[in-house]
Amino acid sequence: MNWEVVIGLEIHTQLSTKSKLFSGAAVGFGAEPNTQTTLVDLGMPGALPVFNKEALRMAVMFGHAINAEIGMTSVFARKNYFYPDLPKGYQTSQMDHPIVGKGYLDVVLDDGTTSRIGITRAHLEEDAGKSLHEDFQGMTGIDLNRSSTPLLEIVSEPDIRSAKEAVAYVKMIHSIVTYLGICDGNMAEGSMRCDINLSLRPKGQKEYGTRTEIKNVNSFRFIEKAIYTEIERQADILEDGGRIIQETRLYDPEKNETRSMRSKEDANDYRYFPCPDLLPVVLTQEYVDDIKTSLPELPSQKAARFQSEYALSEYDASVLSSSRAMAEFFENANDVVKDAKLTTNWVMGELSKLLNQEQLDIENSPVNAQAFGELLVRIKDDTINGKTAKDVFQAMWNGEGSADEIIEAKGLKQVTDTGAIEAMIQTILDANAAQVEQYRAADDDKQKKMIGFFVGQVMKASQGKANPGLVNPILARMLKG
Amino acid sequence: MFEQSIATLAKKLRNKDISSVELTRLFLARIAKLDPQLNSFITVSEQRALEQAAVADTLLQSGKGTSLTGIPVAHKDLFCTEGTLTTCGSKMLHNFIPPYESTVTSRIQQAGAVMLGKTNMDEFAMGSSNENSFYGAVKNPWNLDMVPGGSSGGSAAAVAAGLAVAATGTDTGGSIRQPASFCGITGLKPTYGRVSRFGMIAYASSLDQGGPMAKSAEDCAHLMQAMAGFDEKDSTSADKPTDDYLANLSAPLTGLKIGLPKEYFGNGLDPKVADVIMSAVKEFEELGATVKEISLPNLQLSIPSYYVIAPSEASSNLSRFDGVRFGHRCDNPQDLLDMYMRSRAEGFGTEVQKRIMVGTYALSEGYYDAYYLKAQKIRRLIKEDFVKALEEVDVIMGPVAPTTAFGLGSKTNDPVAMYLEDIYTLSVNLAGIPAMSVPAGFADGMPVGLQIMGNYFAEAKLLNVAHQYQQHTDWHLQTPNMAKGA
Numbered sequence: 001m002n003w004e005v006v007i008g009l010e011i012h013t014q015l016s017t018k019s020k021l022f023s024g025a026a027v028g029f030g031a032e033p034n035t036q037t038t039l040v041d042l043g044m045p046g047a048l049p050v051f052n053k054e055a056l057r058m059a060v061m062f063g064h065a066i067n068a069e070i071g072m073t074s075v076f077a078r079k080n081y082f083y084p085d086l087p088k089g090y091q092t093s094q095m096d097h098p099i100v101g102k103g104y105l106d107v108v109l110d111d112g113t114t115s116r117i118g119i120t121r122a123h124l125e126e127d128a129g130k131s132l133h134e135d136f137q138g139m140t141g142i143d144l145n146r147s148s149t150p151l152l153e154i155v156s157e158p159d160i161r162s163a164k165e166a167v168a169y170v171k172m173i174h175s176i177v178t179y180l181g182i183c184d185g186n187m188a189e190g191s192m193r194c195d196i197n198l199s200l201r202p203k204g205q206k207e208y209g210t211r212t213e214i215k216n217v218n219s220f221r222f223i224e225k226a227i228y229t230e231i232e233r234q235a236d237i238l239e240d241g242g243r244i245i246q247e248t249r250l251y252d253p254e255k256n257e258t259r260s261m262r263s264k265e266d267a268n269d270y271r272y273f274p275c276p277d278l279l280p281v282v283l284t285q286e287y288v289d290d291i292k293t294s295l296p297e298l299p300s301q302k303a304a305r306f307q308s309e310y311a312l313s314e315y316d317a318s319v320l321s322s323s324r325a326m327a328e329f330f331e332n333a334n335d336v337v338k339d340a341k342l343t344t345n346w347v348m349g350e351l352s353k354l355l356n357q358e359q360l361d362i363e364n365s366p367v368n369a370q371a372f373g374e375l376l377v378r379i380k381d382d383t384i385n386g387k388t389a390k391d392v393f394q395a396m397w398n399g400e401g402s403a404d405e406i407i408e409a410k411g412l413k414q415v416t417d418t419g420a421i422e423a424m425i426q427t428i429l430d431a432n433a434a435q436v437e438q439y440r441a442a443d444d445d446k447q448k449k450m451i452g453f454f455v456g457q458v459m460k461a462s463q464g465k466a467n468p469g470l471v472n473p474i475l476a477r478m479l480k481g
Numbered sequence: 482m483f484e485q486s487i488a489t490l491a492k493k494l495r496n497k498d499i500s501s502v503e504l505t506r507l508f509l510a511r512i513a514k515l516d517p518q519l520n521s522f523i524t525v526s527e528q529r530a531l532e533q534a535a536v537a538d539t540l541l542q543s544g545k546g547t548s549l550t551g552i553p554v555a556h557k558d559l560f561c562t563e564g565t566l567t568t569c570g571s572k573m574l575h576n577f578i579p580p581y582e583s584t585v586t587s588r589i590q591q592a593g594a595v596m597l598g599k600t601n602m603d604e605f606a607m608g609s610s611n612e613n614s615f616y617g618a619v620k621n622p623w624n625l626d627m628v629p630g631g632s633s634g635g636s637a638a639a640v641a642a643g644l645a646v647a648a649t650g651t652d653t654g655g656s657i658r659q660p661a662s663f664c665g666i667t668g669l670k671p672t673y674g675r676v677s678r679f680g681m682i683a684y685a686s687s688l689d690q691g692g693p694m695a696k697s698a699e700d701c702a703h704l705m706q707a708m709a710g711f712d713e714k715d716s717t718s719a720d721k722p723t724d725d726y727l728a729n730l731s732a733p734l735t736g737l738k739i740g741l742p743k744e745y746f747g748n749g750l751d752p753k754v755a756d757v758i759m760s761a762v763k764e765f766e767e768l769g770a771t772v773k774e775i776s777l778p779n780l781q782l783s784i785p786s787y788y789v790i791a792p793s794e795a796s797s798n799l800s801r802f803d804g805v806r807f808g809h810r811c812d813n814p815q816d817l818l819d820m821y822m823r824s825r826a827e828g829f830g831t832e833v834q835k836r837i838m839v840g841t842y843a844l845s846e847g848y849y850d851a852y853y854l855k856a857q858k859i860r861r862l863i864k865e866d867f868v869k870a871l872e873e874v875d876v877i878m879g880p881v882a883p884t885t886a887f888g889l890g891s892k893t894n895d896p897v898a899m900y901l902e903d904i905y906t907l908s909v910n911l912a913g914i915p916a917m918s919v920p921a922g923f924a925d926g927m928p929v930g931l932q933i934m935g936n937y938f939a940e941a942k943l944l945n946v947a948h949q950y951q952q953h954t955d956w957h958l959q960t961p962n963m964a965k966g967a
Contacts, residue, residue, distance in 0.1 A: 039580075039581055042806065043801040043806070044561075044579070044581070044801075044807070045561065045567075045569070045574070045577070045579070045682040045683075045801065045802075045807075046559075046560075046561045046579070046581075046583060046678075046679065046680040046681050046682045046683065047679075047680075048678060048679050048714060048715050048716065048717075049716065050713065050714060050716050051716065078797050080796075080797050080800060080844070082800065082803060082821055084803075084805050084817065087801060087805075087806065088800065088801045089797070089799075089800020089801050089803060090797055090800055140817075142805065142806075269845050269846045271796075271797070271841065271844035271845055271846075271849075272844075272849075273793060273794075273797070273844050273849070273853055276685075276686035276687035276717075276794055277683075277686050277716060277717065278716050278717075279716055279717060
């Protein structure tokens with residue numbers, strides 16, 4: 001059977017506020033257990049929550065970025081369930097009246113096509129603490145540092161039809177929240193986690209199939225792999241005439257499989273009701289409009305500007321604008337180089353290659369945009385050629401100095417003295433008299449093929465330093481005799 | 482000395498007729514002598530009291546402090562007090578010593594008052610008789626076979642018996658006013674949001690409100706000066722300046738418009754209580770007030786509405802008592818579920834468990850609309866009734882409770898009769914308006930409280946009305962016989 005996959009995603013984004021959603025405790029990763037807590041995060045009797053206005057501002061920024069309706073009156077609700085790392089016995093979240101309502105994103109795929117993914121809502125909620133099962137001799141340790149950390153849960157419509165589309169959507173959300181500076185985007189530390197709702201239906205069928213939910217997938221690669229794995233699992237069951245059980249599953253990246261966590265029958269009745277300790281959050285139009293006008297340039301706007309301002313292709317522009325850091329690196333480097341084509345090629349080429357090799361983010365590139373630009377200037381002004389520049393770049397990467405220092409120290413400056421080049425060519429022609437004879441006897445077509453041999457010899461003799469732009473015309477003239 | 486007002490005592494302290502340490506020792510001695518009969522205190526914090534009294538004396542020496550400086554008071558045992566056991570009347574918190582101070586107790590302490598101890602109460606403030614305490618029932622000082630009312634029964638009994646000059650209470654459905662009425666003292670439930678709930682262990686967050694319990698309206702006003710006001714730690718506290726609660730106590734009542742809701746005088750009201758209330762109303766007429774009958778048509782609905790909303794919130798508020806971080810934990814838990822189930826089954830008393838069950842049921846999927854949402858709609862109707870009535874009159878008067886204090890154990894097996902005790906008080910909490918209980922006479926030797934209800938944030942008006950009444954009557958000056966013995 002030909003199956004169509006239907007995917008909806010819930011992305012939990014940790015907002016980068018200084019303090020927690022409902023207390024003044026600092027938010028941070030990796031602190032000693034239970035050192036970043038207050039009475040409120042510990043759920044002490046009589047402690048009361050106070051809403052962090054910074055989280056509100058961030059949520060509204062996100063709402064604008066996805067073209068959403070902003071909830072002018074949003075209401076916190078309690079989601080009640082017992083768990084040792086949930087100190088109050090309920091999670092404060094938003095249910096019927098979220099801060100961000102319906103919106104959408106236009107996602108550009110690798111093949112250049114665009115699809116519009118609907119976003120149902122995004123709501124603010126507090127995170128739970130962590131249960132630690134190791135090192136406690138059969139007991140469980142509780143770390144409440146993460147308790148009440150602010151999350152924005154972004155819920156998509158079931159509009160996604162492939163793993164690639166899912167990843168492109170998540171990358172776009174990642175790009176938007178980091179652009180807005182409302183999330184550090186660090187997926188390894190759990191700053192963005194994704195729940196995948198997935199079902200299959202025969203192509204052409206309107207009704208959705210039974211879905212499963214895969215919880216807490218925390219990398220782009222795992223999202224893609226988890227989806228492929230789950231599609232395969234569901235397809236196998238359906239092909240065998242089986243039935244999908246609505247349940248929550250866990251993705252195990254080591255075994256590349258999903259496992260059942262709990263079925264719908266075991267699901268909690270969360271007994272949502274409006275939190276009586278918090279007033280409804282009522283916004284003024286002025287507040288909402290002010291945030292809109294102060295939004296930074298978003299990835300899609302930046303991509304459009306790159307196309308018009310720098311004459312980049314749609315693909316190049318979308319790659320360069322995919323992260324705020326990448327875009328800044330490009331623009332800062334190009335301010336030095338003033339040759340967008342050259343800068344683009346090098347950012348997307350050599351720089352990306354080395355970053356990938358060492359699995360570094362562009363923020364951690366050992367060569368900064370200024371230094372990188374200075375290197376490209378030396379290509380542009382013919383001090384070195386592109387091939388030499390790659391070696392210089394590697395040396396810069398290794399910390400050997402600036403482009404100019406390395407060119408100087410290694411004597412890599414191109415020979416641009418025409419006299420010197422003529423002398424070099426004369427030596428080559430003298431040493432290869434037979435080939436010169438053949439060349440002179442050949443027709444134009446043959447000559448074009450043969451000239452490469454002489455260019456190679458000259459570059460070899462110059463140890464790559466002869467300026468190819470000069471070598472070619474001089475060589476052609478001298479070969480004529 | 483024990484029956485004197487805050488103003489008189491403050492003057493004596495200032496004139497060095499007596500020191501705060503001496504005054505505190507006097508009250509500690511009274512507690513030691515009389516409280517074994519009453520059981521109004523769960524904890525007597527003698528050391529803390531004497532330390533605070535010494536600090537107060539130093540302040541008074543240098544002519545500083547407020548009218549509360551050096552005055553011995555007691556706090557209901559649901560206000561968290563740093564370093565002092567805070568039980569909420571529950572086994573669940575039999576070992577809970579908070580590392581923080583509630584806003585209310587902190588403000589009263591900052592005003593210089595001395596904390597004698599923590600008063601008994603119905604467990605988690607759930608009850609109308611103070612019989613639901615893990616620490617045993619409290620007795621009514623006017624008749625030791627009678628209940629003192631609840632849930633702030635310990636505070637009411639302690640003030641009535643002269644074991645504290647004044648006390649704090651909390652009122653979720655009548656828990657300040659009804660015990661004040663049963664024990665013959667004056668109590669004020671402020672407007673919801675006027676007094677901070679921070680550090681007050683929650684029963685039903687949208688209804689809970691702390692307030693003063695004292696011998697007179699004037700004493701309540703002294704406490705309100707310290708207690709009331711915005712607190713950034715409580716998001717539901719009102720960011721609105723407080724009135725000077727003492728400034729207008731003496732304003733004349735000429736032209737005051739009093740509304741008597743006919744629903745407060747119907748079936749179920751003890752005729753002897755009704756007589757007391759009507760004589761009090763007559764007194765107000767003599768003071769220049771005019772009286773008219775009004776209607777609060779949805780009064781009957783306040784019981785079902787309250788008994789859905791309050792337990793619903795309680796079922797969630799009390800989830801944090803899980804044996805994980807503080808409070809009671811069962812012995813040798815086999816696993817997580819066992820720990821939860823036994824810790825909570827052992828830690829909570831019957832009434833608390835009952836309300837958690839009711840609230841859990843009301844909020845569960847498929848029932849939410851029928852119960853919780855409907856109760857909220859009724860709540861809006863009740864609020865509208867008051868808003869409409871208070872457009873026509875300045876204050877509303879009626880009884881606090883249908884009867885005087887009833888016998889210990891007489892209603893414990895009849896929960897519906899117990900819930901009906903609250904018929905005249907619940908609607909005030911649902912609407913969020915302020916209300917007082919003021920001693921207005923006796924029926925069969927037991928005190929009767931007059932309820933005075935007012936508009937939002939009209940505490941100063943209520944205190945003025947009550948104070949004027951107390952200037953012309955002496956019901957609030959009566960002392961039970963058992964208190965005179967010491």
